[in-house]
Amino acid sequence: MKHFLLWNPVIVPGEDVKYSVEFQGEYERDYANDSWISIEECTDIRITQCDITEDISATVPYSLPSLIPPTLTVTADGYHLLVELGHLGPGFEFWIFYWRKSQEYQVHHKVVRESGTAVHLETMEAEAEYCVKAQTYVEAINRSSNFSDVQCVKAREINRINC
Numbered sequence: 001m002k003h004f005l006l007w008n009p010v011i012v013p014g015e016d017v018k019y020s021v022e023f024q025g026e027y028e029r030d031y032a033n034d035s036w037i038s039i040e041e042c043t044d045i046r047i048t049q050c051d052i053t054e055d056i057s058a059t060v061p062y063s064l065p066s067l068i069p070p071t072l073t074v075t076a077d078g079y080h081l082l083v084e085l086g087h088l089g090p091g092f093e094f095w096i097f098y099w100r101k102s103q104e105y106q107v108h109h110k111v112v113r114e115s116g117t118a119v120h121l122e123t124m125e126a127e128a129e130y131c132v133k134a135q136t137y138v139e140a141i142n143r144s145s146n147f148s149d150v151q152c153v154k155a156r157e158i159n160r161i162n163c
Helices: 026-031
Strands: 004-006 049-051 072-077 080-085 093-100 108-112 118-123 129-138 151-154
Touching (some): 080 129
Antiparallel strands (some): 093 108
């Protein structure tokens, strides 16, 4: 029995789209910390199909993800809440959700179309803690990833010297 994974192409005008396939089987889910395994022959490919026969078993259920959550770095620079998103390539949007830790009912949302640079989310109150999570979204296939892990940072009191 042969196993082929086929998908619709992502069209980004003027860009060369490459695909990579990862899988997660029962062992990876239950015993290997929910890890994902890359299929070497299907990494950075331009075609929209992959022969996964050698990498999976016919008797185990697998997950084959189409989008991964973004990696993000959340920092407090003085009273500025900043987030930097790991670069995934062209054609991606990032949906960022952030809130003051004591006010989880009031979540703010920001859409960012570029990654690799710090984005200012909010001016923080002194000594307050803020949390951030994000998703990857691709309009061409109308799909979003799972959320990233939540990261929280605390604004530091800035000492001021009066002259």
